Amino acid sequence: MTIRLSRRAERLTSSLIRDILQITQRPGVISFAGGLPAAEVMPPLDFEGLADDYRQYGPSEGEPALRSLIAQNLSTLGMDCSVERVLVTSGSQQGIDLVGKLFVDEGAKVLLEAPTYLATIQALGVYGAEFKGLPLAADGIDPDDLRRAIAYRRPAFVYLIPTFQNPSGFCYTDEIRRAVAKVLDETDIPLVEDDPYRDLVYRPVDRTPICTYLERAPWVYLGSFSKITAPGLRVGYLASSPSLFSGLVRLKQSSDLHTNRIGQAWLARFLGSAGFDEHMARMIRIYGERRDAMQAALERHFEELAEWRAPAGGLFFWLRLTRECDTLAALHAALTRDVAFMPGDPFFPAPALRYSALRLNFSHAAPENIERGVALIAEILGEFAK
Amino acid sequence: MTIRLSRRAERLTSSLIRDILQITQRPGVISFAGGLPAAEVMPPLDFEGLADDYRQYGPSEGEPALRSLIAQNLSTLGMDCSVERVLVTSGSQQGIDLVGKLFVDEGAKVLLEAPTYLATIQALGVYGAEFKGLPLAADGIDPDDLRRAIAYRRPAFVYLIPTFQNPSGFCYTDEIRRAVAKVLDETDIPLVEDDPYRDLVYRPVDRTPICTYLERAPWVYLGSFSKITAPGLRVGYLASSPSLFSGLVRLKQSSDLHTNRIGQAWLARFLGSAGFDEHMARMIRIYGERRDAMQAALERHFEELAEWRAPAGGLFFWLRLTRECDTLAALHAALTRDVAFMPGDPFFPAPALRYSALRLNFSHAAPENIERGVALIAEILGEFAK
Known part of the structure; x- marks a missing residue:
């Protein structure tokens, strides 16, 4: 018997990240594979006094107190966004899914960075998106590349992670941010700007959202609380230009009615408390130390093997290997020695030009x-590099 | 400027239920419109000792302890379902959305009851489903109707709510449950069985899931905790036959990675506690009293206006009006007098034969x-009935 599934379902491939994360949760494994906050850095959760008020069904847009804090925060970034255009999502991943639902018909073109966040490739691919990867350099994509790709492909939208990008850790310069906005305004192509790492900053750099520079092109801005608080809560958000918002809210409603309210209530209280700034300072100090430790380890063990930049923020080092390497085979070998990394391949949208690389979370x-x-991975890669 | 959205997004209509629920949250409104648990009946939430263990990312399938309790419960219903085929969802609404993602391509046919749950019409419609409504009687759909519709339409799947149906409150007889299963087995058409009201039972009736009778046809069974605990938690679940499960898990992952863990952890503890049975007994007693109060009020005020059955379970009375009536206009009049009901129209999938009806939540x-x-609504309907 054959069951007729949607083309969407037939397009599902096994998720590498999912399989790897399961293995790396084995005790004793040193894992640089995920993008997980450290347990010792996450704030304690305290629901005292909140729980009973949030048992009932709630609004699809999210809790007013949380939306209001988000809108305030976006205003400080220069974004033209009132509280009426903030939608709380079940994690930032849901924002990506809603964008797919909103924009992507079978065969719709999407421009994104190469490499880019692999779960975006997966989530948009489910809707039948076809990708064109724009080569990403340390200072951003090339605005002329973007202009040419738009002219040639007429994409449904452009998806970018300009700040402390996943997987590369790269951060667009102010000049490129403005130039990208200009191209989008000239062509009226919507921007989906994914910005989950913004607040994890170890060295001052420009982080102004590209959305704030847009004068004409529609936009969706995706934000996350997972990286700075507790991902288990599954609370993220999006904001958008006026023309897109009501469609996104209704798609949110048909997806899961609304986001869990207890998580939202806790976040609203925590973000508005004195403890929040203290927590952020501590998190940044600890992650900064780990970043420095990884940079030092890489300098000791990877000088010959790879090129990289110490990221100004975010959670990842991206190593471009100097020799070609079957990084997936190397990962399997690494796992037998209780260490894990993410091979670079799945971060490249097909059919993009790939290069051998790995992502290390610190x-x-x-x-x-x-x-x-890091020493162990260098040793293993040395065996696998051609 | 025109933004190119997906056909999916262009299909969005404003959601009546959403708009009504907003109005009925005005203080002083007597609302029979929603399907909301009563605040005074919901269990208190207590996260003591749970919170910090569940801050990190979790498994897409859900928390092992909760999945295991769900699997045990499904086994007592006679379902052939091991814990490996239980997926925790962000509310039962997400289960419906995942089913749409899994099965529905543009123009796919879906058979469902007429009337049926309006958010299912909305959620599947987003994927381009075309509906054929099977007339629903107090003892279920007509299995011969089902057989004919399958032969004629070759649907992607059949969606049914056999127990204490929304909006009708009807409950399929055992004979019809078995006959429906036989038709599905003979035709190999998947069944999506939505069962959120199962445990709210005021008079003993057969509630065996139709899935348990299937020998050959694939199935997805959708369950909810919203009606018996606290919908604000957004935790539901699904179980499925083996061939469908891995696709559903991967679609869940690309939708929101996983369901919030705090809600899952609380549920696992509460469902496994002695307090749970006590809570259910109290909830059923209180809702049963309200059901009886509404039945008495209807007998006093609706004898001439409508036909109905006192439901054996669930949350709703369904009134089939004896005269044609613009129930939407009547609702607007009702809202000015601070009382609310759900007009019947949106529960009918287009293009189904409709009749004038209302749904009253008790x-x-x-x-x-x-x-x-009830007296006020009867008075208003008297003015609007033709």
């Missing part, structure tokens, strides 16, 4: 394991 | 308001 492993893990 | 209004609200 927030989750204890500092004393960073040197040991 | 769980949410305080008993002393039921008589007053």
Whole structure:
């Protein structure tokens, strides 16, 4: 018997990240694979006094107190966004899914960075998106590349992660941010700007959202609380230009009615408390130390093997290997020696030009394991590089 | 400027239920419109000792403890379903959305009851489903109708709510449950069985899921905790036959990674506690009293205006009006007099034969308001009936 599924379902491939994360949760494994906050850095959750008020069904847009804090925060970034255009989502991943639902018909073209966030490739691919990857350099994409690709492909939208990008850690310069906005305004192509790492900053750089520079092109801005608080809560948000908002809210409603209210209520209280700034300062100090530890370890073990930049923020080092390497085979070998990384391949949207690379997360492993893990990975890669 | 959205997005219509629920949250309104649990019946939420363990990202399938309790419960219903085929969802609404993602391409046919749950019409419609409504009687759909519709339409799947159906409150007889299963087995058409009201039972009736009778046809069974605990938690679940499960998990992952863990952890503890049975007994007693109060009020005020059955379970009375009536206009009049109901129209999938009807919820209004609200609605409908 054959069951007729949607083309969407037939397009599903097994998720590498999912499989790897399961393996790396084995005790004793030093994992640089995920993008997980460190347990010792996450704030304690305290629901005292909140729980009973949020048992009932709630509004699809989200809790007013949380939306209001988000809108205030976006205003400080220069975004033209009132509270009426903030939608709380079940994690930032849902924002990506809603964008797919809103824009993507079978065969719709989407421009994005190469490499880019692999779960975006997966989530938009489910709707039948066809991708064109724009080569990403340390200072951003090339605005002329973008202009040419728009002219040639007429994409449904452009998806970018301009700040502390996943997987690369790269951060667009102010000049490129403005130039990208100009191209989008001239062509009226919507921008989906994914910005989950914004607040994890270890060295001052420009982080102005590209959305704030747009004068004409529609936009959706995706934000997350997972990286700075507790991802288990599954609370993220989006904001958008006026023309897109009501469609996004209705798609949110048909997806899951609304986001869990207890998580929203806790976040509204925590973000508005004195403890929040203290928590952020501590998180940034600890992650900054781990970043430095990884940079030092890489300098010791990867000089010959790879090129990289110490990221100004975010959670990742991106190593471009100097020799070609079957990084997936290397990962399998690494797992037998209780260390894990993310191979670079799945971050490249097909059919993009790929290069051998890996992504190393520095927030989750204890500092004393960073040197040991990096040394081990260098040794294994040395065996696999051609 | 025109933004190119997906056909999916262009299909969005304003959601009546959403608009009505907003109005009915005005203080002083007696609302029979929603399907909301009563605040005074919901269990208190207590996260003591749970919170910090569930801050990190979790498994897409859900928390093992909760999945295991769900699997045990499904086994007692006679369902052949191991814990490996239980997926925790962000409310039962997400289960419906995932089913749409899995099965529905543009123009796919879906058979469902007429009337049926309006948010299902909305959620599947977003994916381009075309509906064929099967007339629903008090003992279920007609299995011969089903057989003919399958032969003629070759649907992607059949969606049914056999137990305490929304909006009708009807409950399929055992004979019809078995006959429906036989037709599905003979034709290999998947069944999506939505069962959120199962545990709200005021009079003993057969409630065996139709899925348990299937020998060959694939199935997805959707369950909810919203009606018996606290909908604000947004935790529901699905179980499925083996061939469909991995696709559903991967679609869940690309939708929101996983369901919020705090809600899952609380539910696992509460469902496994002695307090749970006590809570259910109290909830059923209170809702049963409200059901009886509404039945008495209807007998006093609706004898001439409508036909109905006192439901054996669930949350709703469904009134089939004896004269044609513009129930939407009547609702607007009702709202000016601070009372609300759901007009029947949006529960009919287009292009189905409709009849004038309303849905009245009896769980949410305080008993002393039921008589007053029902009397007022009868008065207003008398003015609007032709």
